[in-house]
Amino acid sequence: MSLTDPTHPSVPADGAPLLRVAGLRKSFGDNEVLKSIDLEVQRGQVVALIGPSGSGKTTVLRSLNGLETPDAGRVTVGTDLDLDFAKPLGRRQVGQLRDRSAMVFQHYNLFPHMTVLENVIEGPLRVQKRRRAEAVAEAERLLDRVGLADKRDSYPFQLSGGQQQRVGIVRALALRPQVLLFDEPTSALDPELVGDVLTVIKELSDEGWTMVIVTHELAFAREVADEVVFMDQGVVVERGAPAVVLGAPEQERTRQFVRRLLHPF
Amino acid sequence: MDWELISSSLWPLLRGALTGTIPLTLASFALGLALALVVALMRLSRVSVVSGIARVYVSVIRGTPLLVQLFVIFYGLPSVGVTIDPWPSAIIAFSANVGGYAAEIIRAAIQSVPKGQWEAAHMIGMSNRLALRRIILPQAARVSVPPLSNTFISLVKDTSLASLVLVTELFRKAQEIATASGEFMTLYVEAAVIYWVICLFLSSGQSVLERRLDRYVAH
Numbered sequence: 001m002s003l004t005d006p007t008h009p010s011v012p013a014d015g016a017p018l019l020r021v022a023g024l025r026k027s028f029g030d031n032e033v034l035k036s037i038d039l040e041v042q043r044g045q046v047v048a049l050i051g052p053s054g055s056g057k058t059t060v061l062r063s064l065n066g067l068e069t070p071d072a073g074r075v076t077v078g079t080d081l082d083l084d085f086a087k088p089l090g091r092r093q094v095g096q097l098r099d100r101s102a103m104v105f106q107h108y109n110l111f112p113h114m115t116v117l118e119n120v121i122e123g124p125l126r127v128q129k130r131r132r133a134e135a136v137a138e139a140e141r142l143l144d145r146v147g148l149a150d151k152r153d154s155y156p157f158q159l160s161g162g163q164q165q166r167v168g169i170v171r172a173l174a175l176r177p178q179v180l181l182f183d184e185p186t187s188a189l190d191p192e193l194v195g196d197v198l199t200v201i202k203e204l205s206d207e208g209w210t211m212v213i214v215t216h217e218l219a220f221a222r223e224v225a226d227e228v229v230f231m232d233q234g235v236v237v238e239r240g241a242p243a244v245v246l247g248a249p250e251q252e253r254t255r256q257f258v259r260r261l262l263h264p265f
Numbered sequence: 266m267d268w269e270l271i272s273s274s275l276w277p278l279l280r281g282a283l284t285g286t287i288p289l290t291l292a293s294f295a296l297g298l299a300l301a302l303v304v305a306l307m308r309l310s311r312v313s314v315v316s317g318i319a320r321v322y323v324s325v326i327r328g329t330p331l332l333v334q335l336f337v338i339f340y341g342l343p344s345v346g347v348t349i350d351p352w353p354s355a356i357i358a359f360s361a362n363v364g365g366y367a368a369e370i371i372r373a374a375i376q377s378v379p380k381g382q383w384e385a386a387h388m389i390g391m392s393n394r395l396a397l398r399r400i401i402l403p404q405a406a407r408v409s410v411p412p413l414s415n416t417f418i419s420l421v422k423d424t425s426l427a428s429l430v431l432v433t434e435l436f437r438k439a440q441e442i443a444t445a446s447g448e449f450m451t452l453y454v455e456a457a458v459i460y461w462v463i464c465l466f467l468s469s470g471q472s473v474l475e476r477r478l479d480r481y482v483a484h
Binding site for chain 1 (some may be wrong): 482
């Protein structure tokens, strides 16, 4: 059974990008972290954002879920949501953005006072007002798919980091978003647990989910991403096919970054 | 020790506890806690006037003696034309007092919940209000049980001050019987023991509650 079949966004005929980011700017005080970022993500495409810490890649990702409010720029999702950050955003607009995107956090951020199942159905039940039986059935199906069916009544503290992150992924999927956002999903994991989480993400990409992934796992980015975007100091330095950006980058800054990650010493 | 006096006065004192001390404590704590939640949320408000009002309130409550607050309400207000009966006076003073102290406890407990919990709540589409109710407050509750229990136990003992505004509770009963019999030591120690027993019950209740709220954290 597919991980996602009833929720899967179908590919539209027009081929327009599902997600478009244009001229995104953001400063924290005097520190300009985003200096006009442009990004396009086609439906079903996987885009990997890479770059040194402080490059602004996480800020871009968080802006796509309304967790960060850029000072200027546009974000459009599909044909029915067009946000202009130069104007103050209403609560309703932020809500519409969150309807369309769901985030998987670096530190999982599961709700510690709820069981695994409760974590997954909280959004569908309380926010999307779906029927309980339906939300539970879908949550169980998704948990089963990531190998955690037997953990449905466990609390997060009883799970390993890799299991918690897979619950984090299921929690995001259960919201039926159009775009999945991953913020360094394996950075907090012990090395031996990284594989399980990456396998799940790979399967999601194979099933056609649209994803934006901030990651330091270059080998993984090379395997799953359709496009790799290298950012540094708030600008996009280079973008393109993974084999090019990671294998034979044109820019010196990209070359240095890739070399440092592949050969740390 | 006058055992006969102790046994004959025990029931009147217990009745003072059951009809005075305990209902006064429960009513004041419930109202005080509701007030404290409002004040705590006001203090966390980004609107500086709102948080300023809350700050001044907490400062006044914590910076003035409870007995003085009680006297202002019961003996002071009538001279400006506001007369309030003993019971309502006591409940107003005690719940205002709990409101000030517990507000700081609740504020600190809310702020102790990691920022990532707010973000995850927002990510799944929750409004601030829903996030607070479903995600933040349940976690803040766990942190705030021990300090709130302190406030509760202090309140039990503080209600003895209500005897000074003519509320008939445990301590006032003890005073009445002591004055009539002349056995001050016996009656006041007897009253002290009853307060202590009530607080023992409350402490064990606190342990039960803490264990229940700890079920989702690693030990």
